[in-house]
Amino acid sequence: MNMSVLGFFSFFVFFLFAPSLCRVPSEIHLGAEPEHASTPPRGWNSYDSFCWTVSEEEFLQNAEIVSNRLKPHGYEYVVVDYLWYRRKVPGAYVDSLGFDVVDEWGRPIPDPGRWPSSKGGKGFSEVAKKVHSMGLKFGIHVMRGISLQAFNANTPILDTIKGSAYEESGRQWRAKDIGLKERACAWMSHGFMSVNTKLEAGRAFLRSLYLQYAEWGVDFVKNDCVFGDDLDVDEITFVSEVLRNLDPPILYSLSPGASVTPAMAKEVSGLVNMYRITGDDWDTWRDVLSHFDVTRDFANAKMIGATGLLGRSWPDLDMLPLGWLTDPGSNEGPHRTSNLNLDEQRTQMTLWAMAKSPLMFGGDLRKLDETTYNLITNPTLLEINSFSLNNMEFPYISSTSSRRKGRVLPQDSAEGSMLGKRALGLTTCKDAKANGWSTKALDQDLEQVCWREKSEEPPCLYKRKPLLASGEEMIYKQQYKGTLHLLASDGMELCLDASQRRRLTSKEFGGGSFSRCKWDANQMWELNANGSLENSYSGLCATVDLVKDDASSSEIRSWIATGRRGEIYLAFFNLNLEKTVISANLADVAKVFPWKTMKGVSCKYHEIWSGKSGVTEQLISIAVEQHGCSLFVLTCV
Numbered sequence: 001m002n003m004s005v006l007g008f009f010s011f012f013v014f015f016l017f018a019p020s021l022c023r024v025p026s027e028i029h030l031g032a033e034p035e036h037a038s039t040p041p042r043g044w045n046s047y048d049s050f051c052w053t054v055s056e057e058e059f060l061q062n063a064e065i066v067s068n069r070l071k072p073h074g075y076e077y078v079v080v081d082y083l084w085y086r087r088k089v090p091g092a093y094v095d096s097l098g099f100d101v102v103d104e105w106g107r108p109i110p111d112p113g114r115w116p117s118s119k120g121g122k123g124f125s126e127v128a129k130k131v132h133s134m135g136l137k138f139g140i141h142v143m144r145g146i147s148l149q150a151f152n153a154n155t156p157i158l159d160t161i162k163g164s165a166y167e168e169s170g171r172q173w174r175a176k177d178i179g180l181k182e183r184a185c186a187w188m189s190h191g192f193m194s195v196n197t198k199l200e201a202g203r204a205f206l207r208s209l210y211l212q213y214a215e216w217g218v219d220f221v222k223n224d225c226v227f228g229d230d231l232d233v234d235e236i237t238f239v240s241e242v243l244r245n246l247d248p249p250i251l252y253s254l255s256p257g258a259s260v261t262p263a264m265a266k267e268v269s270g271l272v273n274m275y276r277i278t279g280d281d282w283d284t285w286r287d288v289l290s291h292f293d294v295t296r297d298f299a300n301a302k303m304i305g306a307t308g309l310l311g312r313s314w315p316d317l318d319m320l321p322l323g324w325l326t327d328p329g330s331n332e333g334p335h336r337t338s339n340l341n342l343d344e345q346r347t348q349m350t351l352w353a354m355a356k357s358p359l360m361f362g363g364d365l366r367k368l369d370e371t372t373y374n375l376i377t378n379p380t381l382l383e384i385n386s387f388s389l390n391n392m393e394f395p396y397i398s399s400t401s402s403r404r405k406g407r408v409l410p411q412d413s414a415e416g417s418m419l420g421k422r423a424l425g426l427t428t429c430k431d432a433k434a435n436g437w438s439t440k441a442l443d444q445d446l447e448q449v450c451w452r453e454k455s456e457e458p459p460c461l462y463k464r465k466p467l468l469a470s471g472e473e474m475i476y477k478q479q480y481k482g483t484l485h486l487l488a489s490d491g492m493e494l495c496l497d498a499s500q501r502r503r504l505t506s507k508e509f510g511g512g513s514f515s516r517c518k519w520d521a522n523q524m525w526e527l528n529a530n531g532s533l534e535n536s537y538s539g540l541c542a543t544v545d546l547v548k549d550d551a552s553s554s555e556i557r558s559w560i561a562t563g564r565r566g567e568i569y570l571a572f573f574n575l576n577l578e579k580t581v582i583s584a585n586l587a588d589v590a591k592v593f594p595w596k597t598m599k600g601v602s603c604k605y606h607e608i609w610s611g612k613s614g615v616t617e618q619l620i621s622i623a624v625e626q627h628g629c630s631l632f633v634l635t636c637v
Contacts, residue, residue, distance in 0.1 A: 323363025
């Protein structure tokens with residue numbers, strides 16, 4: 001081979017493989033797409049222990065412990081949660097305005113007071129380098145769209161192709177041209193708003209954000225206030241397109257997930273790698289309990305490990321609030337231990353494993369006790385979480401006393417008085433069960449919007465009567481023409497919301513709720529011809545579900561899965577307030593795994609929490625503590 005041919009060949013090889021040698025935040029992705037997030041992601045997140053106040057020193061100290069103690073167990077991501085760009089000074093808090101650090105293009109950059117290595121325009125690049133040197137991957141939390149602070153400052157938009165201000169149609173585009181103030185994040189209304197992705201300028205702004213994260217060395221992005229009640233399919237879709245073309249890829253996570261249904265998730269699961277299916281999970285038994293129904297529904301819908309962005313996607317049950325924590329919305333922390341007892345912690349960790357949720361530990365690792373460490377590194381749980389198959393709820397169990405628990409709306413609340421023993425929910429408008437609303441006239445001045453139900457008192461909402469409009473209201477009436485406010489009752493100025501107003505635990509604030517009426521996309525509804533009641537903020541539709549009026553009842557649950565070596569995993573969960581004996585027959589395993597012949601089969605079993613082992617040919621039975629669980633590994637021949 002002569003030198004000219006050799007030189008050309010060398011240049012071609014370099015050109016082909018150079019993008020894999022360094023991060024290239026370009027719009028061109030070369031080479032075969034990798035299997036991204038092939039197993040549920042695992043790591044540490046700062047939110048449960050530091051809320052928004054974590055510093056560079058505190059973050060890197062935790063990262064070092066992840067590297068030394070948790071990385072051998074598959075924990076590889078360390079994630080800075082929200083408001084890393086907010087200055088920690090008097091007056092600053094979760095939903096304050098005017099304390100954020102932004103660059104000349106309106107993009108958030110780390111607060112140099114808490115992140116000193118960011119000075120000089122370095123962003124998170126120095127932190128990412130240190131994290132990568134530990135053998136870990138670096139992640140950040142980001143909010144929807146653009147900040148209100150950048151909107152008010154009307155900052156210019158960066159054209160990442162030209163490296164200058166974005167110009168189109170002979171003018172320079174700015175933040176106020178793309179920001180949708182009426183679509184402010186419902187639980188952080190002074191923080192962020194959606195951008196208009198139908199405008200090239202809006203897309204240019206989002207592109208400039210995520211290419212900057214790539215330049216910093218970010219491996220994981222947690223995109224908040226774009227899913228669940230706050231669904232923004234347009235932003236998710238465009239961000240996914242940008243991330244798809246980065247090399248190496250960035251893992252894409254969505255948060256939060258209040259009111260998420262499998263039908264809603266199917267719209268976006270192929271665009272991301274993990275997505276929250278609950279609201280914020282904190283260290284209360286009520287929060288742990290709230291995850292059982294939703295995990296069952298997503299397993300039944302075959303959403304666990306479905307096709308995702310450049311690989312797979314995983315329903316996410318939120319961080320694990322174990323160990324040393326702070327409080328929601330706190331400006332200081334961490335300062336307390338988890339409120340869950342050991343049985344409740346085992347129940348949470350076992351459900352997260354059996355449902356194959358991403359495992360993101362939330363406690364301050366600098367105070368990691370051995371009991372918590374042994375729980376989050378339990379080899380059987382981690383094996384199940386990564387490699388088990390056919391994960392589902394197992395209904396064929398019995399106990400000495402078991403009654404199904406129903407969720408009850410407080411009867412002294414506006415929601416309870418309007419709906420009785422029913423619960424408002426939100427779902428995608430493509431879901432047929434959303435088509436159940438119609439108008440009912442009470443007199444010439446008063447109308448209701450009622451849910452389909454053959455009863456004397458179907459659940460109804462009241463159309464708000466027209467008011468004498470001020471100049472501002474006239475503007476909003478034109479903007480929301482054809483939509484309406486819906487009241488809890490006639491004369492009560494509480495309007496139906498479609499989204500969370502603040503960050504709360506998953507059961508403190510439902511998908512349908514009421515607050516003081518105001519002109520807000522979150523409170524505007526349109527009754528469509530097909531009987532769906534669509535919200536202007538998220539484009540989701542309202543539904544009504546029956547709940548049982550039995551606040552004292554309790555229940556048992558069970559999950560089952562198969563292992564990669566042919567073993568069967570069987571978990572019992574006692575959600576009762578007293579110790580309960582839970583049992584299952586081996587013959588019933590064939591009802592969910594029909595390819596397994598269980599008749600006449602003998603199974604060796606090992607229960608991981610008690611250490612009990614034995615052999616059975618018919619019955620698995622064990623006494624389980626209140627709020628506790630048992631996990632059997634069965635080897636059957």
